[in-house]
Amino acid sequence: SYVDPAVAFPTSWSGAGDVPKDAWDKWDEPFRVSYRDYVRIQREKESGVKAVSSALVRSGTYEKLDPAHVAASHLHMGTTCMVEHMAVTMQSRFCRFAPTPRWRNLGVFGMLDETRHAQLDLRFSHDLLKQDPRFDWSQKAFHTKEWGVLAV
Numbered sequence: 102s103y104v105d106p107a108v109a110f111p112t113s114w115s116g117a118g119d120v121p122k123d124a125w126d127k128w129d130e131p132f133r134v135s136y137r138d139y140v141r142i143q144r145e146k147e148s149g150v151k152a153v154s155s156a157l158v159r160s161g162t163y164e165k166l167d168p169a170h171v172a173a174s175h176l177h178m179g180t181t182c183m184v185e186h187m188a189v190t191m192q193s194r195f196c197r198f199a200p201t202p203r204w205r206n207l208g209v210f211g212m213l214d215e216t217r218h219a220q221l222d223l224r225f226s227h228d229l230l231k232q233d234p235r236f237d238w239s240q241k242a243f244h245t246k247e248w249g250v251l252a253v
Contacts, residue, residue, distance in 0.1 A: 114198040122200070130203040139210055143217060150221065154228065163232050175235050178226040179242035180250055185219035186243070 112118065117125065134142075157163070166174075192215055195208030226239035242250045 110198050110200050114194060115200045116198075117200040120200075125201040125204075128201055128203060130207050132207065133203075134210060139213065143213075154225070158228075163229065171233065174229075175233075175238050176249075178222050178229075178236060178239035182219050182222035182226075182239045183242055183250060185215050185222065188215040189219065 106122070110117065163171075189212050192208045192211035196205050196212060199205045199208055222239055226236040229236040245251075
């Protein structure tokens with residue numbers, strides 16, 4: 102109440118545009134979730150990821166891949182991980198600048214989710230280091246000036 106809303110939530114950062122304040126106040130976030138529910142759901146997803154990962158290792162799928170698919174996987178792991186990390190930054194802007202507390206709360210869960218996605222890429226790449234040391238690219242991509250990754 103003591104800060105000008107245009108200063109606290111600049112339109113260029115909030116994305117509110119010409120939407121009136123009362124419309125934002127009425128906006129109902131349909132995917133409401135509590136932290137407890139979010140963690141429970143993510144734990145279930147992680148169990149599924151682990152099961153699929155273990156099944157792929159047991160089946161020897163990696164050893165059967167065409168070399169072109171392996172090369173594409175190197176690129177994919179490095180670049181998608183970067184994109185997921187950039188999405189964390191985008192969601193953090195919603196946490197701070199969204200014009201409604203509901204949207205800011207949604208941004209927090211969005212940040213957690215995008216962090217999890219980045220970590221999954223890093224996890225799979227780390228697991229694949231046993232087969233191919235070039236999978237360290239997903240880790241190195243964060244510290245490169247290589248134009249391909251920067252363009253992504």
